[in-house]
Amino acid sequence: MEATLTSKDFASDQDVRWCPGCGDYTILKQVQSVMPDLGIPRENIVFVAGIGCSSRFPYYMNTYGMHTIHGRAPAIATGLKISRPDLSIWMITGDGDALSIGGNHIIHALRRNVDMNILLFNNEIYGLTKGQYSPTSRPGSVTKSTPMGSLDHPFNPLSLALGADAGFVARAMDRDPKHLNQMLLRSAQHEGTSFLEIYQNCVVFNDGTFDLYTDKVSRPGSALYLEHEKPMIFGENRDKGVRLDGLRPEVVTLGDGVSQEDLWIHDEHDAVKAYILSRFFAVGNEDGFPRPFGVLFESKRPAYDKQVAAQMAAAKTRHGAPDLDALLKGNETWTVA
Amino acid sequence: MEATLTSKDFASDQDVRWCPGCGDYTILKQVQSVMPDLGIPRENIVFVAGIGCSSRFPYYMNTYGMHTIHGRAPAIATGLKISRPDLSIWMITGDGDALSIGGNHIIHALRRNVDMNILLFNNEIYGLTKGQYSPTSRPGSVTKSTPMGSLDHPFNPLSLALGADAGFVARAMDRDPKHLNQMLLRSAQHEGTSFLEIYQNCVVFNDGTFDLYTDKVSRPGSALYLEHEKPMIFGENRDKGVRLDGLRPEVVTLGDGVSQEDLWIHDEHDAVKAYILSRFFAVGNEDGFPRPFGVLFESKRPAYDKQVAAQMAAAKTRHGAPDLDALLKGNETWTVA
Amino acid sequence: MSHPQITRETATIRFAGDSGDGMQLTGSQFTNTTALLGNDLSTFPDFPAEIRAPAGTVAGVSGFQIQFGSRAIHSPGDSCDVLVVMNAAALKANIKHLRTGGIIIANLDGFGKKDLSLARYKAEADPLLEVQTTGYTVVPVDVTKLTRASLVDSGLTVKDIDRCKNMFVLGIVYWLYSRSMDPTIDFLSKKFAKKPDLANANIKALKDGYTYGNATQLFSERYMLEPARIESGTYRNITGNEATVLAITAAGQTSKLPVFLGSYPITPASDILHGLSKMKHFGVTTFQAEDEIAAVTSAIGAAYGGSLALTTSSGPGIALKTEAITLAMMYELPLVIINVQRAGPSTGMPTKTEQADLLQAVYGRAGESPIVVLAAASPADCFDVTYQACQIALEHMIPVMMLSDGYIANGAEPWRFPNSDTLPPIHVSFAKPRKEDDEPFMPYSRNEAFVRPWAIPGTKGLEHRIGGLEKEHGTGNISYDSDNHQIMTTMRENKRNAVADRLPLLQMEEGEPTGDLLVIGWGGTLGSIKQAVMETRALGHKVSQIHLRQLAPFPKNLGEILGGFKNILVPEINSGQLVRLLRDQYHVPAKGFNRVRGIPFTVEELKNAFINEVN
């Protein structure tokens, strides 16, 4: 009967409490609509979130869910998944929750490669606490806590994830639901930790930061949609491309001597190339490079929870049925009459 | 008179309490011997450490020092440096202190680029707590907490640092004091956060993990010493080299058609190449690539503490002399007779 | 036509509307005007939990209550005389706050079908009629229509025009309570200096509202309140968080030290970070850290370097700081920790108030870890107590935790602000440089108050190492010696307790030093307890009150005062915390009066409790 579930079945009875126009709504919609396609019984799905506007997410999903504490969702999800490998775990977090207070748990989850899907709602601001800058805010951001502009050099979330040996690294945006939907599916399909950064608009405290990529007009020229084994093409008229000469990527215009064959063919499995792509990151694309969306990198590493299960199985076969009395007795005993 | 200081002047009166033969001793010696060369008055130097065998370090330096709490040294050092930019800050940490509990503070210090020198004593084990595996321990490590072998995929500390936008990334080892000495000097000279990983032998709980690189016999063939703008050569008879074809590095033998000119010329300022180098990381060099030592990457980014100071200066010129009474009074007042 | 003008001693008004309706601004304008007229007052903003819950829903309602009068005002009022509601949801959420027989000024345009359903009223319901029949006076006003009419020629968009609704209503209320419009007109002209058309529109709406109140039969009477007979002097309005910001900045100036705040945003403490981030020209550095642990530890680093170092947070964040606070205690470095308490436990109800972190402040650390704990009693009191916290931390080289709460942090009251040169001096002297042949430096030697010297990096000859391991008395070297551990443990405790010697003795807040009942409060409950005590005394009961700002160590004469009473009642917005400390330390049979509802006490419930005790 699971097959017959619809996205509505995944909406809880709680009213959604985000600001009107918040990017979180469209993400929620896509997540709910992708759920039936997973063919996983609703009761086997758990949404785990930290604290933040985005982290209210679990309340709106008619699955099991945990709204936890700020920054700790990766660790809670890790404990849940290790002890219950049968569950499908979705971790929802924000740029502050994941990369400020939760940075350590995130990089450790990524290196361990626990099988879960991390959706990072990046709005480059602290929403719930009403507008302080976050570790992804652009330098010079004037926010409640930085009246003269922020001085912090922001994280490049995807470079950080790759540096932490993430096995699946992708980017999407709230305003391109179709692509977002595909990315959610890809994240679900990947075994191990999937790290999906989603550009999300905070209409109240950081409205329009991502317009360059989300605006239908500017998007074609500024967003580069990656597809495995396809050349990297973008531009209104799909007349621009990215070429690699040696280590140096460059933007070229198709035609006049440059053909699709000359372009950089995307290879999801090449870690170094993925890293180069993650560095297409200039504010406003000032360096001329488009911002990549899609799967930058995927690799097959054994999932941590599977290894843990395997080790326990091995221990059980080695020791046979557990004998509690033998354990309590130990090696040396004596008897007092 | 500072000029006349010797390394002895930097030894405190406390007896050193590391295990006989611990790699920490040689590192301590090199740090003490490099201090006079900095020409910094002893009272302007502060050593800040977390908790661990390595983190006992400050007690042995006759400078100002803080033995803090586990994992938090980067944050304490950040607060100290921001409020006292005049001081020379040296942060001492271990692989557990820095990358396990302290991971978040480390990556944030690196992205902010606070001007301090981080020395990470990596012995791939928890020493002080008597031998549990750490985030840098090799997979399968049998330790007190992993009797059947560890399952965690370890961090690649240098890749992680680069992913976090570190401005200075280098590697040295306890058993090559001369090179270590140079690296300490380079770290000190760099403005911003310097991240120096030092392979350090724990004779009691992880003896010999780095022998491949530290053993005089195997070292030439396994360790690649990087020098800026020099070709990458190694091998007993310096007959091996690393060549880059496109993005793909390969180990070649000099002679038969391959000359030094064909080799990868090290460029400290190339972030992507530094990342590729950081990925020469196979256990026992099984992939055939030598382990790089030296400065993988250096870039000039403004130091956070300098920016903070500049912003305060700007605020002061903008507002003129502070007027506390005006502040207390505020904008709207009324008087009750 | 003219309306009879009735004089009142006190009045309470509550403005309620959708988050988008600008009720907080309306309230603060009414507050300023009223303050300028010389009334005493107390205010209470009642924010929705969500940033912007869907417009028109109960969850999206934002409220602001003010009590003002010609006598001293100690609380924002249990219930209001006039309730302004901009829509149906506002009525639903706030009717419980209106006293029976009170007046409801309702924006009729906020009671359409859609509004009713958003507010979860039945489609056929007529809530205004219902409340009228239950004994309230309803004054319906077509605020939206009237504002649009008044601004038809303003050339503004409808959206902008509708933004002026709140000024129209404010005009009506100004008329009703005979307030001058000038302060608000000034304010609007300043605020929209760059957009004169907006300024003019708002001002016109305000004036038209005023005229409308006057011209119509809406009200049978209007009210006026004499200026309050309060202490003479120059006043300003201030919230607790603002006062905290000023105190920290002031302490930096008087101690002549750079100020360093390491913080991480959290409701309701964030505004202290925001406020201090604007004080750079006073030598204040604010560092928004990656988390609370980095926030407090960065402050500890700054303290070692010679700054007045602070960290601010609330419940969940304070919990994360405890390991580091213990380190600062062990270092014996000055550190001020400000905990703006909110309703817990865990995430709890972040926008609601509570005072349930006292036992954590006093006992919530591993090992024997004595620190100083202070608590502010009102918005303006946050200045004095925060300033004192800085002074104690610096002069005694010890962490001081200052407890505030969401109610006083966001609530406002008039403040007779001090002149900078009347501020108590703060004496800080760093240890002096040492020459080769001087005595060896003893970082853990102590003065008569058990205070060790503060030797900051850069000082020649004082190079020393500090750590969290037990230290040898005097030298500060690592020591595992049993006797030394006992000595140091005792020293740290004596040092904390010695702080009481330099603090003023506790005065009676109300009443005589002996009587039938002693009421003991602490923190933000001062106002409501004081009012309730006064009203109980007015009934002829022998009730006295003391209010504690010093929770650890207690004032030296506390035991003596307790001795004067057989019955002791301790009202707290928690399940009983101060009462435990009193029973433990003074062996008195103190009783607790406890409510944990996320809201301040009402004067009524306190009064009843007191009368209960004395009968």
Place this chain on the structure above:
Amino acid sequence: MSHPQITRETATIRFAGDSGDGMQLTGSQFTNTTALLGNDLSTFPDFPAEIRAPAGTVAGVSGFQIQFGSRAIHSPGDSCDVLVVMNAAALKANIKHLRTGGIIIANLDGFGKKDLSLARYKAEADPLLEVQTTGYTVVPVDVTKLTRASLVDSGLTVKDIDRCKNMFVLGIVYWLYSRSMDPTIDFLSKKFAKKPDLANANIKALKDGYTYGNATQLFSERYMLEPARIESGTYRNITGNEATVLAITAAGQTSKLPVFLGSYPITPASDILHGLSKMKHFGVTTFQAEDEIAAVTSAIGAAYGGSLALTTSSGPGIALKTEAITLAMMYELPLVIINVQRAGPSTGMPTKTEQADLLQAVYGRAGESPIVVLAAASPADCFDVTYQACQIALEHMIPVMMLSDGYIANGAEPWRFPNSDTLPPIHVSFAKPRKEDDEPFMPYSRNEAFVRPWAIPGTKGLEHRIGGLEKEHGTGNISYDSDNHQIMTTMRENKRNAVADRLPLLQMEEGEPTGDLLVIGWGGTLGSIKQAVMETRALGHKVSQIHLRQLAPFPKNLGEILGGFKNILVPEINSGQLVRLLRDQYHVPAKGFNRVRGIPFTVEELKNAFINEVN
């Protein structure tokens, strides 16, 4: 020649040497042998703070003390009758532990020039002579030379031969106390099964030591102790941390739940992680997390998933867990937190013991956050109390903190281990699946003990969300309602307190239910207090004792018992913590007897304190 054999009721021996000398092994061998002979005993290992402080220095000295006897033994002994010292540093560090007139067995080869200077004796000093003149009996033995001689043909390297020194000494002591060598011979053959030459060498050294003791004039007499008249049954030796590991594993079996430990290494708790990591075949998963916060939160995740979830740590780590513990309390999920206390505050003295985390356990969280707090009284008691902690957490859906300490965690005692089928059953029933048309599921509905249902993912129809925000009674939906907050706060408190209903009433530990003095202890001080109480009673004083394992909630009959005494003394290895809880909750004038020296109480100091109180 033959020596007179004297019978003793108790004896105390302390083995001391360099960390490299294998004193811990020597001690544990003597312990096992002595246990097998049927003596009761208690041991105390005294590790150096450093992993391996430089050989020969005082900092590098490692000690092991055992008291054993033909009567019940409750403590490792205040001072020893025989002190074995392998070098000068060992003498310097341990002479204070030898009773006046006691015997020192000294390895002469450890008293060379180098040894003396390393031990910071003057070059010309002769410490052995000095102590002799101060009334101790010194028995010098050329252990190194003799061992080398005995193993000259072993074919071992000198390094390996010298490693057998400790067995030679053990041989001497076995002879002196008339112990059989067989258990140790067994042990050595097993241990070195793969290296027979090492096995033989050690065994030969042991035997030659024994013979040497017998053959020589070293001793004028030898001793023997009758088996103790202790409860009959089969015993084993166990340390507190071992017992804790077994209890957790057992609770997993009886509850039929998978066990999940999220932990981060820290002294003295790490051995629990080590021990449980060997229990995989019992369905125990251990997760070494990146820090303590991840450790406890991973356990919370596992608890939501239906595991028996635990986390272990000590002072600094527990402090970091407090925010998350409060979340678990708010979730109302089962969670066991084990705090093996060490000397604090901050990093303190990690290898020393203390019981100063009680107030943190009871009060150290933000908001009203009641959890259950238990404490183990001895190494073997760690089994019962840990098992009970698991049972309460699972059956009451509440976090339980179990307090151990470094002294009982590393100390060992004989344990009459239970048969698995005598273990109390643990009743866990997960909420049952729900069909479309069933009543809606109420995750925060409660049974008569205020316990909510445990509904784990994978259960059809029970999909629900939990969080740290205040929850609506019953539904568990987010609620900011004032009355609901009061209700839930009260529910959580009632639920914690209701745990007392299911727990056994408190029994007198020693003495009558009325008398001149009631001594109340908790945690690892049971043994020394009990011994001191017994000795004080032997002097005819009316002293009684109770010992608390349940610190929150207290046993239901505690108040009643307190009523039987005018004088109450509460000995604690802290500055007074339990005594505060008692004074607060029972309004009794309890006094504290407090030492904070990082070491256990001596029976002597306690006895004096008790006598003081009754005179």
